[in-house]
Amino acid sequence: MLEDLLLILFAAAAVAGAVLMLLLRHPMRVALALIATMISLGGIYGLLGVHVIAVFQIMIYVGAVMVFMVYAIMLLDVRDPSFTERYSRLLWPGVAACTVLAGVLVGAAWQGKIPLFKGPGDSFGVQPFSAAFLNDYWLYFELTSVLLVVAVLAAVAVVQLRSTRRG
Amino acid sequence: MDKTQFLLWVSLVLFSIGLVGLIVRRNLLVMLMCMELMLNGVNLSLVTFAQRGGSVEGAVMVFLIFIVAASEIAIAIPIVLLLVRHRLTLDAGAYTDLKG
Numbered sequence: 557m558l559e560d561l562l563l564i565l566f567a568a569a570a571v572a573g574a575v576l577m578l579l580l581r582h583p584m585r586v587a588l589a590l591i592a593t594m595i596s597l598g599g600i601y602g603l604l605g606v607h608v609i610a611v612f613q614i615m616i617y618v619g620a621v622m623v624f625m626v627y628a629i630m631l632l633d634v635r636d637p638s639f640t641e642r643y644s645r646l647l648w649p650g651v652a653a654c655t656v657l658a659g660v661l662v663g664a665a666w667q668g669k670i671p672l673f674k675g676p677g678d679s680f681g682v683q684p685f686s687a688a689f690l691n692d693y694w695l696y697f698e699l700t701s702v703l704l705v706v707a708v709l710a711a712v713a714v715v716q717l718r719s720t721r722r723g
Numbered sequence: 724m725d726k727t728q729f730l731l732w733v734s735l736v737l738f739s740i741g742l743v744g745l746i747v748r749r750n751l752l753v754m755l756m757c758m759e760l761m762l763n764g765v766n767l768s769l770v771t772f773a774q775r776g777g778s779v780e781g782a783v784m785v786f787l788i789f790i791v792a793a794s795e796i797a798i799a800i801p802i803v804l805l806l807v808r809h810r811l812t813l814d815a816g817a818y819t820d821l822k823g
Contacts, residue, residue: 650746707794
């Protein structure tokens, strides 16, 4: 009972943070709203019993990605038209198209076209997750390290492009 | 309401709000953050399905999405920095000449 209540609370906090992301003006406040959404999602993952993903959500998303984003926002405090006017010309077409998309998705969910397979619903801890990673998915695990190295090299290449153009 | 269904609704709402934000907001950094919100919505649905089915595959997929999101932001922010150095604005409307 308490678990359901907490789940609803975390879900409401996540959706409220997402709505605030649409409404707030300053990028830093948008980033804080997104961080609130991510922490609430971490709470939902913890309540579902998927503690591995909850820890990764907080550590990787909030701890790495959003800190990097906040750092970039502090670096780029540009007061330009995007600061005074929040929305682009595409406001009403965008809202209309997304309403249609959400309608289609809601219709599909309402008619039960989204498959909800009935499983045992066991939650899994660190051990099965790690075993699956190192036995079945070791190639993908190694490929992620290659991807991260390529991303770092690409970031360095972008920075060098900037410095050569300036000099 | 079923818990799985409820969480799927939440992930649908998060994804839709992220898509609306990506289209309607003007600030490049805010658009990037809305993309992150869409990824979070997808992650929530994957975790919900994985937990419902009692299988690890969904969680493995979510972990790979975390890695992709981290490398995406590591490349996207230097690109945004480069654009801002070039034209001194974060307004996406100022870069319409990047269209093909």
